Amino acid sequence: MKSSVICFKISCLDLFIVALTDKRFTVVVTITIVLVSAICFFVLRLKGKSLSSHLWKGKKNDNARIEEFITKFGSLAPNRYFYGDIKKMTNKFKDKLGEGGYGSVYKGKLPDGRLVAVKILSEFKENGEEFMNEVASISRTSHVNIVTLLGFCFERSKRALVYEFMPNGSLDGFIYNKGPHDQSRQLEWKTLYNIALGIARGLEYLHQGCNTRILHFDIKPHNILLDENFCPKISDFGLSKLCERKESIIANTGTRGTAGYIAPEVFCRNFGGVSHKSDVYSYGMMLLEMIGGRKNIDIEGSQTSETYFPSWINNHLDQPMNFNLNEVIAEEEEEITKKLVTVSLWCTQTHPMDRPSITKVLEMLQGSLQSLVLPPQPT
Structure with a gap:
């Protein structure tokens, strides 16, 4: 048996030596190597095309959504x-x-001479859903107190919003x-x-006036813009959510908003x-x-009641309403202050069911001070 194996090995070695000396066999081997190499090359090229096609397809999906x-x-x-x-x-x-956290805003000018504010977004989801959400939301609006979106840029990773x-x-x-x-920019009451x-x-327009209700989810002073006549305009709809008007409760949206302004139920559903x-x-x-x-949250406050401003106001309701003026305010100004305080305390009730709708808020703001009653102090 061993001799047979040895003979087989010798025969293979002799065959290999003969093959090396045989020019015809060398040509066959060379052709085989070239063919195998060519096949490998074309396979790799096809894979590359497939990957490129996949990437292009993703880009095309983004463009298709915009179109x-x-x-x-x-x-x-x-x-x-x-x-x-x-x-x-x-x-x-x-x-x-x-x-801001979203990116930077630059002053610009359109070809027709109109001044614009251009927001360059630095953070966005890869598929652009949050960006297009803002474009879609604000494009549904037309109101004197909603900022006007004049245009947008969606070019691969470059995304921008052009506002008035x-x-x-x-x-x-x-x-x-x-x-x-650091100069004073205090506004009159x-x-x-x-x-x-x-x-x-x-x-109210966002909640009631649109065919599709828009919840903003990020109402704060930074997102309120003022024109030359101090007319306020709500801006920044990046966190907004569209919902049917008949829907009273929104499905889980994840915590969204800015600390200090987020309603309790947004981050803890036990509240409602x-x-x-x-x-x-x-x-x-x-x-x-x-x-x-x-x-609203003053980290320099020496006591807990001073740290949380709503609590501080509740503890000082029996005192003259002179919060941000160093001089004695007129009777009309104090009435405005009391009205704003009362409305704000109703709006910041812990449980949603205890808060008024924004339509009711408007009624309270435009009604008489005598018709307003103070809400219970939040727990």
Whole structure:
């Protein structure tokens, strides 16, 4: 048996040696190697094409969604700009207006001379759903107290929103009593009242005036823009949610909003369901900041009641309502203050069912002070 194996090995070795000396066999081997190499090359190339096709398909899906959106809204859809257009209208991002977690805002000018604010988004979902959500939400609106979206850019990773320009910036620049160089930018009580009224009207439009109800989920001073006449306009719909008007409770949306303004039920469903009342809570917290000229949560407060501003107000309701003025206020101004305080305390009730709708809020703001009663103190 062993001798047979040895003989087989020798025969194979002899055959290999003969093959090397046989030119015809060498040609066959060479051709075989070339064919195998060619097959491997074409297989790899096909895989590369398949991957490229997959990537292009993903890009095409994004573009298809935008085209579908433009077709759906027709002439009502905002203009679509290329990134080169954005760079041109902002003069290569020369004049920066502000910055936030979403990105930066730059001042720009359209070819017709209109000034615009261009928001360049730095954070977004890969498939662009959150970005297109904002475009779709705000494109459904047309109201004096809702900022107008003039256009957008969706070019691969480059995404931008083009809004009408608001000369007085955002509300937060006025209610904390300091401007860019620490100068006072305090507003009169009548102006604050009109701003509060305008924001409530804008919210009522979102909740009741649109065919599809829009919940904003991020009402705060930073997202309220002011035009040259201090007319307020609600902006930044990145966290908004569209829902049917008949729906009273919204399905799980995940915690969304800004700390200090988020309704309790948004992050803990034990308090109740998420609904339009969640925006009412945020509105109430914003009203408190407008009244007090300070953040709702004051980390410098020496006591717990001073740290949480709604509690501080409840503890000082029996004192003159002079929160953010150093001088004695007129009777009319004090009446405005008391009305704003009462409405804000109703809006910030812990349980959604205890809060008024935004329509009721408007009635309270425009009614007489005598018709208002103070709500129970939140637990």
